[in-house]
Amino acid sequence: MKYLLLVIVMLPTILLSQSGKEVYQNKCASCHKLYIAPSILLENFMEKNNTILHLTAPTINQIVFRLKSRIGDPKGDKDIHKMEIDSFIADYLMNPDKSKSVCLPKVIRHFDTMPSLKGKISVEEIEAVSDFLWEYNPNDFVEKKLKLVAYEKALKISKKEHKIIIIKLTREHCHFCKKMDREVFSDKEVIEALDKNFIVVEVDIGKETPPLGLKMGMTPTFIFVNEKEKIMAKIPGAWTKQDFLEILKEAVKAKGDKK
Ligand code: HEC
Structure with missing residues (x-):
């Protein structure tokens, strides 16, 4: 009671x-x-x-x-x-x-x-x-942020950890670069996929000279480079999250196939 x-x-x-x-x-x-x-x-x-x-x-x-x-x-x-x-x-x-x-x-x-x-x-x-x-x-609420490193440092990490370098070519007033930054490169799943197998280098082609003598007019363009500095793929254009995740998966597979 x-x-x-x-x-x-x-x-x-x-x-x-x-x-x-x-x-x-x-x-x-x-x-x-x-x-x-x-x-x-x-x-x-x-x-x-x-x-x-x-x-x-x-x-x-x-x-x-x-x-x-x-x-x-x-x-x-x-x-x-x-x-x-x-x-x-x-x-x-x-x-x-x-x-x-x-x-x-x-x-x-x-x-x-x-x-x-x-x-x-x-x-x-x-x-x-x-x-x-x-x-x-x-x-x-702050999400994980994409880590960016300079090319020389990326190359060192790539050799040590066998990761693929992605050189992301951008330009200051590039609408689709910003759209991808917002919708793809700030997405948790994409950041996790990148962290696992890739190192991202961002180059503003209006201000810096891209490494490897790359000449590229269109932004964004993504250059996939292996640890021996061999270009694996050049992928121009803006991609959705799903398409970009697919591109990353293909790159990991392509690298594995060559081993
Ligand atoms: C139907 C939509 C709606 C709902 C529900 C609502 N708000 Fe708002 N609120 C607004 C809008 C629109 C503004 C901006 C315009 C303004 O200040 O009146 C605003 C402004 C405010 C501001 C003042 C910000 C300023 O301009 O100084 C506060 C504080 C606030 N809301 C708190 C709340 C809280 C707490 C709740 C829930 C208990 C709530 N609101 C529910 C629409 C809403």
């Missing part, structure tokens, strides 16, 4: 105590994406008028970064700073108004005003989601 009572007393609190992450997922995630890399956000908003990402609301990493640097005193007492941010969020969720926005004008102009969550979110949920935003750390 005693235990039953305890369960009955505790039940409401258990049901009510949603984590901040859950509140985010249920009440914010339909509009606010959790994370997009700052370099991509910068290009999207500062150069491309939101035509790359077509966002309809700021991302959480944008909001958190702006809130922490613009609300209250970022260098002052941590607890006070958190309270200042909590009260901004609590107010914004009830009374959204773009004139109170902490986002950059070049960002905010792409969005409609956020609909008020009055009557749709409880005080506990607001507190929980505020804690979630305060504790949010963008580094938790």
Whole structure:
């Protein structure tokens, strides 16, 4: 009987105590994406008028970064700073108004005003989601990055670890190079495949002379070179993730066949 009572007393609190992450997922995630890399956000908003990402609301990493640097005193007492941010969020969720926005004008102009969550979110949920935003750390979402090395170093590694060198020829304003960087070379599966069997050397043909006397007008072009500096393949053009993974698989197979 005693235990039953305890369960009955505790039940409401258990049901009510949603984590901040859950509140985010249920009440914010339909509009606010959790994370997009700052370099991509910068290009999207500062150069491309939101035509790359077509966002309809700021991302959480944008909001958190702006809130922490613009609300209250970022260098002052941590607890006070958190309270200042909590009260901004609590107010914004009830009374959204773009004139109170902490986002950059070049960002905010792409969005409609956020609909008020009055009557749709409880005080506990607001507190929980505020804690979630305060504790949010963008580094938790940063994906592995592609390692790039200079050709001479790549050759040394290639001889030692029997890896294939990929010389990636790019150029500054190369649209398809950037597209591939975004969609292929920042993909986890591609980075893992590259890490395992390849070493990537990036050469900007507008600024540097490619190794091995390579002359190539088109970017991107991928030159596959073995540890004896023999060119195995020259592959021009932009590829999707699936096609590029296939190309990598073929290269590993071709190298194995020659052994
Ligand atoms: C229906 C879409 C939608 C939902 C749901 C939504 N937001 Fe927003 N939110 C927006 C848009 C659009 C903006 C940017 C325009 C603006 O500031 O009003 C925004 C802006 C904000 C800002 C202010 C950023 C600034 O400009 O200073 C905060 C903070 C915020 N949202 C938090 C939240 C939280 C927390 C939730 C969930 C509890 C949430 N939003 C749910 C669409 C939404």
